Amino acid sequence: MIRYIENLRQFLDEVAEGYKIFVPRQRPEGWFFEAYGGAEVELEGYPNTVASPKEYLFPQNETLYRYEAGEEGLKYDNETAEQTGQVIFGARACDCAALTRLDQVFLEDDKDPYYAARRENTVMIGLVCPGAVAPSCFCTEVGLSPAGVAGMDLRATEVGEGLVIEEISDRGAALFGSPALKGGKSWREASAEEAAEAKRLQEAAERDMAPARDLAEIELEFDNPIWARESERCIGCGICAFLCPTCHCFTIEHSGSKRKGKAIRTWDTCQFQAYSLEASGFNPRPDREQRLKQRLYHKFKYFSDRYGMLLCIGCGRCVSACPVNIDIREILASFERKKSVTS
Amino acid sequence: MLQAKQAEPVQEANPYLPQSAKLLEIKSEVGGPRPIKRLKIEKCFEYRPGQCAMLSLPGVGEVMLAISSSPTRKTMEFGIMKAGVATAALHGLSAGEYLGVRGPYGNGFPLESWRGKNIVLIGGGIGITPVWSILQYVLDNRDQYGRLDFIYGARSSADLCYHEDLEQLQSSKELSLHLSIDVEEPGWQGFTGFVPQNLIEVSPKAEGSVAVTCGPPIMIKFVIKNLIELGFQPAQIFTTLERRMKCGIGKCGRCNIGELYVCKDGPVFSYETLQRYPEATE
Numbered sequence: 001m002i003r004y005i006e007n008l009r010q011f012l013d014e015v016a017e018g019y020k021i022f023v024p025r026q027r028p029e030g031w032f033f034e035a036y037g038g039a040e041v042e043l044e045g046y047p048n049t050v051a052s053p054k055e056y057l058f059p060q061n062e063t064l065y066r067y068e069a070g071e072e073g074l075k076y077d078n079e080t081a082e083q084t085g086q087v088i089f090g091a092r093a094c095d096c097a098a099l100t101r102l103d104q105v106f107l108e109d110d111k112d113p114y115y116a117a118r119r120e121n122t123v124m125i126g127l128v129c130p131g132a133v134a135p136s137c138f139c140t141e142v143g144l145s146p147a148g149v150a151g152m153d154l155r156a157t158e159v160g161e162g163l164v165i166e167e168i169s170d171r172g173a174a175l176f177g178s179p180a181l182k183g184g185k186s187w188r189e190a191s192a193e194e195a196a197e198a199k200r201l202q203e204a205a206e207r208d209m210a211p212a213r214d215l216a217e218i219e220l221e222f223d224n225p226i227w228a229r230e231s232e233r234c235i236g237c238g239i240c241a242f243l244c245p246t247c248h249c250f251t252i253e254h255s256g257s258k259r260k261g262k263a264i265r266t267w268d269t270c271q272f273q274a275y276s277l278e279a280s281g282f283n284p285r286p287d288r289e290q291r292l293k294q295r296l297y298h299k300f301k302y303f304s305d306r307y308g309m310l311l312c313i314g315c316g317r318c319v320s321a322c323p324v325n326i327d328i329r330e331i332l333a334s335f336e337r338k339k340s341v342t343s
Numbered sequence: 344m345l346q347a348k349q350a351e352p353v354q355e356a357n358p359y360l361p362q363s364a365k366l367l368e369i370k371s372e373v374g375g376p377r378p379i380k381r382l383k384i385e386k387c388f389e390y391r392p393g394q395c396a397m398l399s400l401p402g403v404g405e406v407m408l409a410i411s412s413s414p415t416r417k418t419m420e421f422g423i424m425k426a427g428v429a430t431a432a433l434h435g436l437s438a439g440e441y442l443g444v445r446g447p448y449g450n451g452f453p454l455e456s457w458r459g460k461n462i463v464l465i466g467g468g469i470g471i472t473p474v475w476s477i478l479q480y481v482l483d484n485r486d487q488y489g490r491l492d493f494i495y496g497a498r499s500s501a502d503l504c505y506h507e508d509l510e511q512l513q514s515s516k517e518l519s520l521h522l523s524i525d526v527e528e529p530g531w532q533g534f535t536g537f538v539p540q541n542l543i544e545v546s547p548k549a550e551g552s553v554a555v556t557c558g559p560p561i562m563i564k565f566v567i568k569n570l571i572e573l574g575f576q577p578a579q580i581f582t583t584l585e586r587r588m589k590c591g592i593g594k595c596g597r598c599n600i601g602e603l604y605v606c607k608d609g610p611v612f613s614y615e616t617l618q619r620y621p622e623a624t625e
Contacts, residue, residue, distance in 0.1 A: 064359045067401045073363035073441040074401060078356075110358045110592035110607075222621050249596030252359070252589045258402040263359070268595070276597050278587050279406075279427025282560070284622065298599070305602035 002198075003176070004190035006162040008043075011187060012036055012089065017180035019123070020086040022056060024049050033088065043090070043158065047133035048315065052095040052245035053088045057118045058102060064114070064252065064263045079262070080117070087175070089125045089156075094139045094315040096126040096151035098245030104307040105248045114265075123175050125165075126152035128201065131208030136316025138329055140211040144314055147202035157198035164190050164198035216310055218332045220301055222293070230331050231292040233324040234271075240318035240326075241269035241295070246311045249275075270294045296328060358592050361399050361443030362387055366436050367418060372504045373497075379469055379504055380434050381411075382421045387444045390414050391451030392476035393583060393611045396421075397591050399443035403432040407448065407588040407606065411472035413479030419444075422472040422504055448591040449610050452477055452555065452581065461489040463547045465566050467538045467558025468497050471504045473583045473610070474557050482517055492547050496523035496538040500531060521545045539565035542573075549574035555581045567614055577615035584610050584623065 005011045012021055021036035024043075030050040066077040099119070106115035129137075129146035139146060149155050153172030156163045165187070167173045175181060190198075241247040251268040255261050268275055271291050277283045285291050303311035312328070319327045364384045373379035390396075392413055398421065399405040406429035412420035425434045436442065454477070462481055464474040474493075481488045493512070497503045503522065512520050522533035523541040534541045539562065547554070554575055556566045563582055570580050586598035586605045593607035601620045603609065617623045 065357075067443070069401050069441070073365065074361070074443055075363070076360050076443070078360055105594050110594075112594060113357050248594065250589065251595065252405065254399075254402050254404050256402055258400070261402055265359075268589075268597075270596065276587050278585065279430065282585075284586065294599075297601075298596075302599060302602040 001167065001176075002190040002195045003165040003187045004159070004162055004194050005156075005165060005187050007186060008163060009038075009040055010185070011163075012041065013038065014180045014184045014186045015087055015089075015175070018085060018178050019175075020084055022053065022086065022088050024090045033090075036089075041090070043127070046090070046127075048092045048095070048129075050317075051243060052098060052315065052317070053091050053124075054095070054098065054102070054245050056086060056088055057099065057122060058106070058115055058248065060267050062114060062265050064265050066262045067254075067256075067260070069259045080113075085121045085123070086118075087123045087125060090127045091124055091152075092129055092133070092315070093126055093146055093148040093150070093152070094137075094144060094313040095245050096124050097139075097144050097148060097313045098315075099124065099151040101246040101303070101307075101309065101311055101313070102248055104303075104309070123153045123171050124151060125154045125156055125172075126168075128155065128157040128198075129205050130158075130201070131205050134316055134320065136319040137209065137314065138211075138215070138316055139314035140206070140209040141213055141215045141329070142310050142312050142314040143214070143216055146205040146209055157201055159194050159197045159201065164194050166198070213333065213336065215300070215312070215314075215329070215332050216304070218300065218336050220297060220332075220335055222297075224335075226331065226334050227289045227293045230326060231287075231289040234288045234292055234326060235324060236271050236273065236288055236291070237323060238269040238271040239321045239323070240328075241271055242267060243317040243321050245315055245317070246299070246313060251275075270298070292326075296331060299328075300332065359445070359590070361397070361405075361445040363441050364419075364444045366438055366440050366442060368438055369436055372422065372506070373424075373502050375501070377424055377426075378434065379422060379424045381505070382423060382433065382436070383412075383418050384421075384442070384444065386417060386419050388447060390419075390447035392454060392480045393451035393473055394447040394449050395591070395606070395610060396444055396446035396448065397588075398429070398433060399445075400429065400432045400436075401443070404429050405443075405589070406430055406433070407591060409473040409476070409583065409610070410447065411475045413476050413483060415480055415483035422469060422475070424469045446591065448606050450608065452611050454480060457553050458487045459489060459551075461491070461547070461552040463492045463494070463552055463554040465494045465538060465542055465554060465556040465558075467495070467562040468502060469504065470556075470558030470562070471495060472557075474555055475505065477555060478518070485517055489551065490547075491518040492521065492545060493518055494521045494523075494538065494541055494545055496525070496534075496541060498525045500524055500528055519545075537565070538562050539569045542566055542569050546573060549576070549579065553579050553581065557583050577618060578613055580614035581611055582614065582617070584612060584617075 022033045023041045025034045063079045068075045106112040149168045153169040155166045276285050299311040368383040370381045397405045411422045466474045584605050588598045588606045589595040591606045593604040598605040600623045
């Protein structure tokens with residue numbers, strides 16, 4: 001069924017009876033997901049959030065297990081991920097698509113129980129972009145769409161004063177089957193005109209972002225002076241990876257004493273020198289050149305070789321946040337130019 | 344024992360959770376600035392020769408190590424060089440203490456497909472550990488394999504790991520042992536020179552053989568070069584790789600070579616495979 005929600009706040013209040021809700025809100029420093037808390041959600045002028053909603057499925061820090069040393073050995077207590085359902089409202093199509101990448105990593109064999117539990121208990125309500133929402137947007141250049149449904153459970157399109165909501169997954173349908181929403185007053189079936197207008201807006205957004213190039217087609221070269229040139233100004237801060245909705249690398253460290261403590265998982269990045277440094281002193285990627293190359297190769301070759309999709313969803317966060325203006329689109333395009341010259 | 348039984352189903356559900364294992368024996372193998380100790384623990388799970396396990400100590404952290412014993416033996420063994428924080432802490436353990444173990448990780452050696460073949464093992468220093476699991480496995484399944492050559496060397500005789508076992512194997516008819524040390528020492532009976540040179544000295548025949556090498560990167564490089572000279576094809580040459588690891592299950596990202604993860608798709612690779620990855624052979 002295609003539904004129409006006239007009053008977003010009324011809808012979210014009904015959802016809040018059974019779920020934790022996170023919504024985009026504007027702060028002086030940009031838009032961020034925040035706990036809903038009952039206040040009006042103002043979508044006027046919403047581009048995308050500074051940080052993607054990745055942290056609600058794969059937190060920056062989380063306890064994996066607790067340990068305790070005793071006479072009879074070591075005791076390990078599984079830290080189970082929270083089971084409460086959560087709804088992420090207003091995630092952009094790129095950030096929803098990012099979850100389909102994280103799914104490959106965390107749900108393939110040797111399932112990650114922490115991510116899996118959260119993913120199962122999270123409903124993603126994606127919000128269709130009106131077109132490119134920032135100069136750094138390039139989802140259509142990596143084969144995605146500002147109105148795409150990948151990773152969404154429900155797709156919301158701003159129509160009139162309200163939202164047209166389409167069911168994308170069983171999880172999305174189940175939200176409307178939940179007690180608070182089943183006989184809910186916050187929604188009705190959308191009219192044919194409303195549904196048609198949503199479709200028109202989705203198509204207009206795609207037209208607005210018609211891609212000039214396909215970055216999936218570009219062939220990187222391992223031995224090329226481009227890497228040295230581009231990495232020369234990299235300061236290795238790692239902001240590209242920490243804001244990236246698909247970067248999934250992490251470290252596991254113990255916190256506590258020898259008798260009692262916990263193992264904590266924390267985001268990590270290939271951009272840090274110590275990331276691949278071995279205790280022997282050997283480092284397979286000792287220089288920023290190799291580390292920048294690793295990041296792009298992982299996103300545009302290794303991941304697609306392994307899982308059949310790019311590890312970049314074109315959100316542009318790494319481009320807009322980089323303090324020294326490294327632009328992965330430009331790096332990729334420089335290989336494209338080279339290819340067209342040589343062919 | 345109760346601990347081990349309880350741990351099994353939990354670990355199935357949670358690949359990050361270690362189980363408690365008792366240290367049965369700890370023995371110094373090599374002294375000096377880069378000491379090596381041999382740790383024997385309860386057998387925590389079934390595994391294949393060449394697979395790895397993540398050992399941990401509470402409050403210290405984890406380290407991925409090759410299991411140096413064959414699964415045909417009753418206990419699990421590790422040869423550990425003191426290099427970082429975790430290995431230093433493991434060196435400080437005493438028999439009867441407990442450590443955390445999870446695994447097994449990685450592919451292991453394709454020993455089933457090597458049946459009927461001659462096995463040439465070439466190790467240097469602490470690189471003995473993964474090839475030791477093959478050595479034990481072949482000795483325990485002696486009729487299934489052809490000739491067994493073990494070419495092993497270290498800087499000096501004092502740097503040779505597992506020397507007590509090596510002494511016993513000297514007289515064994517089950518294998519040919521070819522030991523070397525880098526520089527001359529009074530009374531040394533074996534070869535003097537680097538491992539790749541000893542390989543040429545031994546000159547195992549390539550036909551019907553597989554060669555496995557593990558040791559310092561520079562040694563591996565020249566061993567492979569010399570194996571090719573002896574007529575070995577890249578598909579007959581195997582090595583195990585090391586990378587920093589945190590998860591062991593292809594998720595934390597740091598041990599990749601191209602699209603492969605050393606923890607999951609390795610650590611055993613044929614030279615035929617490695618040739619395709621510029622990062623691995625640099």
